[in-house]
Amino acid sequence: MSAEKATALVLRTTDWSESSRIATLWTREFGKVRVLAKGGRRLKSNFENALDLLTLCGIVFLRKSSGGLDLLTEAQVIQRFPRLRTDLSALYAAYYVAELLADGTQDYDPHPLLFDEALATLRELGGECGPRVARFEMVLLRELGYSPVLDRCAGCGGEMNETEAAFGASANGVLCRNCRGGHRDARPLSPPAYRTLRDLAAPGDDWRGTWSVEVRADVRQLLGQYITHLLGRRPRMLSYLGS
Ligand SMILES: [Zn+2]
CATH class of the missing domain: 2.40.50.140 (Nucleic acid-binding proteins)
Structure with missing residues (x-):
């Protein structure tokens, strides 16, 4: 020892x-x-x-x-993180972060960037938690090797037309008009939600801009669906999250 x-x-x-x-x-x-x-x-x-x-x-x-x-x-x-004691939505979001780390990572598989991102998330949680949690999820996905394909069609590799995009959890990314039919779980992706996903995946702070109610709801549902697909079950805390 x-x-x-x-x-x-x-x-x-x-x-x-x-x-x-x-x-x-x-x-x-x-x-x-x-x-x-x-x-x-x-x-x-x-x-x-x-x-x-x-x-x-x-x-x-x-x-x-x-x-x-x-x-x-x-x-x-x-x-x-004292805010977690006074803000229930922040506490639920923090439990969700803990659940993803506990169930989504392997023993003795260090990811310092993901550690730092988890701390940054716990420090910043409060009020509207949706964007902060979504950023954490995107960093988690990248660190564990499951970044969704966003820059081209995950089906055929072709260029994406932003106005006709769909997201397929089982395809691991966005799908063009031709490919979406082959994925029963594909759901339409609005241009603003698509741009927000790319901001979340990119380095920098572009994701911190203002999110409309529709974008919050779309991104929450889509990331929840993708993570559920990858884990093989729905995270327990997912239904407690606001968008
Ligand atoms: Zn395609």
Whole structure:
């Protein structure tokens, strides 16, 4: 066993025994790790506060060489996100972010950019959460290798006419008029929603512009459908999200 240090976001915890907990953590250095926190349920334990859901903490853990859970030996709070305690839509959005990280990533598959994006999302959530969550989803998709094809038809590779675009989750991207018929899950994509998807996928801050109610609804439904297709099931928190 070797001792490792990491910066970690608490995604999920489960009671394990009288006094212990198992925590699923999203770390910047190692990706997702699952650790056993002995004494993690005792009131005055070192871990008690640091293992609250969606807390950012500095941890030390002993990495098991073969199978079994890693063992958490230290956890100290670095940051909490107080807005999540007062804004219910922000809290639901944060739970959704945690669910995607817990269920969409593999153990020990680090993605520092996705870690940073998750933190930026938790810091900025509040009020209208739709665009911030959509940006997070797009970064998650890119980091995990599932960026939707947006610059050409995902069916034939041909050029896209913005006014005739559709989005097909099973096609992994936009579809031209000729190809959409072959995908039963294809749904029409309005030109403004199409442009917003490209802004979300591009580097920079163009996605932070104003989103109409229609664009919010379209993007929410489309990303939800795509992520459901990729995960093979609908994320539990999806129905709690506003657009
Ligand atoms: Zn096509």
